[in-house]
Every structure is written in structure tokens, then in C-alpha cells.
Amino acid sequence: MSSPSFNRVDGRAGPVGWSLLLPPGWWHIPLDERRGQSITALLDHRLASLPRDRVATLRRELAGELTRLVERAVANGAVEMYLYVDLMRGLPVAASCLVTVVPAGAATELPAVELAALMAERPGDEVGVLEVAGAPAGRVRRREPVTDADGHSSGGLAVTRLQVYVPVPNTTEMLLLSFSTPMDPIANAMVALFDAIAASLDWRSA
Numbered sequence: 586m587s588s589p590s591f592n593r594v595d596g597r598a599g600p601v602g603w604s605l606l607l608p609p610g611w612w613h614i615p616l617d618e619r620r621g622q623s624i625t626a627l628l629d630h631r632l633a634s635l636p637r638d639r640v641a642t643l644r645r646e647l648a649g650e651l652t653r654l655v656e657r658a659v660a661n662g663a664v665e666m667y668l669y670v671d672l673m674r675g676l677p678v679a680a681s682c683l684v685t686v687v688p689a690g691a692a693t694e695l696p697a698v699e700l701a702a703l704m705a706e707r708p709g710d711e712v713g714v715l716e717v718a719g720a721p722a723g724r725v726r727r728r729e730p731v732t733d734a735d736g737h738s739s740g741g742l743a744v745t746r747l748q749v750y751v752p753v754p755n756t757t758e759m760l761l762l763s764f765s766t767p768m769d770p771i772a773n774a775m776v777a778l779f780d781a782i783a784a785s786l787d788w789r790s791a
Contacts, residue, residue: 600754600789604786605682610670612627612668614627616658616664627651631647631670650678661683663763667782668680680768681764681765686760687760697722699723701713701723701725704725706725716784717751717783718786720751720752722749722750722752726745728745729746730743744766745765745772749764
């Protein structure tokens, strides 16, 4: 749950925050001064059942990866992060969701499908509508090849991304939910899960 400061329209009361329902295995990392503590708690929780001789090295690797992810999210303006860490599949971060408050202005008045089309960035983006908190939200799905630091493709691997643009009631802003997963063979199942998480969003009033 988060409590941002939204820009109100004509003095009308907007929400003071939101909440999402997360399936088992997901972890909330607030992107403020508590993020280091949250990463530590996540590692304590997920590594508790592993043999002690494996934990030290794996913990360092995971801590480094998670810290880089968090700092990148903060640099990009995200205010909340939710992670699914799947050690069983050998993918430390199997899925993520970033929440960003986006100034939208007049775009919040567009029909949801037009809003999604406006936010589509490349050929092949799938544009649609998802009902969130009782109102239509714009939805964009895309599949991107994984690239290295030089921009070269990494052996056919791909990341599936889902972006949901939710106009914040009585404000000029949108809440952007940015989901991603590298689990390409089960991407459709993961996107269905992302849709369910986004659709669970509930606004919190004063």
C-alpha cells in the first residue's frame, strides 16, 4: 500500500493511496528509505530453507541483483516494487511489478483503448482494456528480446512486459503498473496473473 500526493482537479477529493492483492511468493519493496531493510527481509525469508553452505554466495549474488533492480527503479521514478523470486527455476527474479505515478493531464480523459494505443511504443504491441477499480484502464503487452550491455541479442531469450495505465480518479495523473517476466515458455500464464494483480487494485480514500 502506498500514500502518494496526487494533484486534485477543481478541489475534488481524490484517493490518498492504493493497495494490490499479491499471490503467495510475491514481495513488496517500498522504494524509500526502507528498501534496504525490505531486501534483507526478503533474502532471510527465501533463503531460510537452503543448506548453509549454499547461502553465503547465493545471498551475495541475490543482494547485488536486487539492489541494482531497486536503484534502477528509483532512478526511473517508480514509487513501489513487487517481486516474485523463484529460486526453484533458477531465475532469482522471475517476475516484477513497478508502480509509477505519471502526470497525464488531458490523457486521463481519453477512452481506455485510445489511451493504450497512445502509449504503445513499437510494432507488435498488443493494445487492450482492463477493468481496474471499477473503471477501464489502458493495457499494453509486448515481448522484447533480452540484450546485453552493448544492445546485442542474448541467444533468443525474451522478456514479456505488461503495462497498465490507470487514471487516478479526480486527478490529472495516472498510475502505471509495469509488469515483466523472463519466463517466456509460460508467458501467457504469467500475463494472466499480472492482469489479476492489476485488476485487484483498490483506491484508498482519506
